[in-house]
Structure formats: C-alpha cells, structure tokens
Amino acid sequence: MTPAPRLAPLPPQQWDESARNMLRGKVKLADRYLSGAPDAPRMPNILGILGHHAELGGAWLAYNGVLLERSALDPRHRELLILRVARLSGSTYEWAQHARLGAGCGLTEEQIEAVAVGPGAPVWSPLERLLLTAVDELLDRQRVGDDTWAGLARHLDTRQLIEVLFVAGSYLCLALVFNSVDLELDPEMERETVPAQPDTEERP
Template identity: 70%
Template sequence: MTTSAVPRLAPLPVLEWDENTRAVFRGHLKSADRYLSAAPDAPAMPGILGILAHHTELAGAWLAYNGLLIERPSVDPRDRELVILRVAWRSGSEYEWHQHVRIARGLGLTEEQVEAVRYGPQAPRWSPVQRSLLTMADQLLDRHRVDDHTWAQLELHFDNRQLIELLFVAGSYLCLAMVLNSVALQPDPDREERS
C-alpha cells in the first residue's frame, strides 16, 4: 500500500475553520471540543476531519451517517472492523487501514487477525462467520453484489437489519477509501502502524 508522497488536498487547519464548520463538527462528534479547543495539550485533528472541513454541508451529512454505523451499530463492532479493514486493504487506502487497525485492536482483534485480513477469507484462522464477512467484502469489491451462497451463509448469523448495515459499511468505506486515495491523505503521524 502506498500513498502519494504529496497530498493533493491538505486537511483544512482548525484555525481556518469558520464558526459554521465548528458547529457542524460539534453537533456530530463527541470529541470535537477536544480538537477545537486550541489548548496546548489538545490532540491533533485527524486528517480525515480536516478533509471533510473543506465541505461543511457534506461533512455534516457524512458524520451523521457514519456516526450511525460506528456509534450505534446493530452488528458486533469487531465484525464491522473486519469488513472495513478488508475494504481498506483491497482498495489500497493507507489512511483508512491505519485508522481502523488501531480501532480493531482496541476492540480486541489480535495482531494475527489483523495480518490475516490482508490474505482474505482463504486465511485459515477465520471462523465461518468471519470468513463469510470477508467473502462478502471481496464480492462487493469485485462484482458489486453478494452471491447466493455467501448471502445464505451470512443469513445464518445476521438478521435483515444487520445484513443491510454490513452492506452499507462495505460500500461506505469503499467510498471513503476512494476519496482518501484521491486526495492522497497521509496517515496521521501519531497513529501510523508499522507494516
């Protein structure tokens, strides 16, 4: 996975955000005040938020939508992260990969599981449900649909609401990967993973 050495679009620095942009982020991110405080010990704004700040209306809609997938999921967050990691790996999105490796580890995925995501559903370490999730992600990326066999396997473990959510997770993170790759957003320095 390689990202262009020169970003095409730099994250908009917090000091350049107008009040409307700040209000949108405060309305959708629990942690917004930490980033926007300008305090000496304030954490650095994640690059993705600085990219979204270039389009305030879109940022508000995206943060509301993505907040549902991340903060109020109907599926186990570890299952969600497997799907996101597979999409990030297959799409070559370094930023998305690094961010979600950190999240996945925080949810209890092991180093071995994170590494196995790179090899997909054929890696021997997966349970049947994990294998089905990774197969679903690959099929969506390759054919833009889930085949009947994989769908039947997923139905053994997930209800209709969860199935719809999983499809939206894969599609949403592919969309985000395309944006991140196109603007050549670099991984956040304090969150980079060794690969």
C-alpha cells in the same frame, strides 16, 4: 521527500463558524480540536478534509455515527469488513486507523495480519469467512453472491445483513476519498501496520 497531498486538511484556525458547528455535537473532542489552545489535541486529518465541505461533512459524520456507535453488527465484525475494504482498495489511512480500532474491538494481531490473505486464511470462523467473502464479491462484482448471502442469513438478522452492505460501501467511499486526496497518516498512526502485498491472495 514525500509529495504534498492533493488536498491538505483544513487547519482548525481556518474553519468558519458553519464548519465549526458541523463538528460540534458529532465529535466528542470538537471544541478541543478547534480551540487553538497550546495543549489542544491535534485534529485527525480526516476531519480536516471534511472541514472543506461543512454541509457534506456534517451529514457524513451523522450517518457514519450510526455505523460506528449504534451498530447492529458486532463491532469486531464491522472492523473486519472495514479492514478488508481498506486492504483491497489500498487505503493506507483507512487501514492504519482501523487496524487500531479493530484491535480495540478484539481482533488479534494474527487476525489483522490475515485480513491481507483473505477468507482462505485458517484463522477465521465460518461467519468471519463469509463476511470477508462478501466484501470481496462486492468490490469485484458489486453484488454479494447467492451462496454467500444464504450463509450470512443463517448467522445474521435483517438489520445486520443490511449493515454488512452499508459498511462495505461506506468505507469503500471513504477509501476512494482518502486515496484520491493523498491523505497523509496522522502522526500517531504506525506505517508498519499496513499489510504488505502478498504474492498470492485467496479470492472467491
């Protein structure tokens, strides 16, 4: 039997008006999620968590919208960064969500599986290897190393370099929330997309 989460997503019928207004304008299906209609789509669990703190939830969705919808980074590279964060932080929810999004942005099944191996996997281009290494260094040492930074700067402009840092940091923050509230997977998420822990893992 799966234990109950520490903090359950707030059901749409319990959202007050400030929480409802927080969602509107930031999530395309907001009104349908909140409608209570028999055919309404199920609200994703992450939105249900944000519903507990409307002011914070609204600010987060607006900020994260820049990273997801107006990104300077190639979306495929952004999803690669997020998947590595999810893998290193052990965030099942974040991994399941972004394995699907990454595939939609062009990451192959082989590449998604190779995220668990890390930058040493043979499937990566030089830039992809640097992006994965940057995540490893940020989570291990809280700083991108000099060699990695110089390598990234040969491929990316200043806005993209800043986004590498913000994507890794932002999705580590989300992973910490997901892990700490024991956020359950949404029904449409596949558990088998979560990578098993390899016996060895290439780390810089």
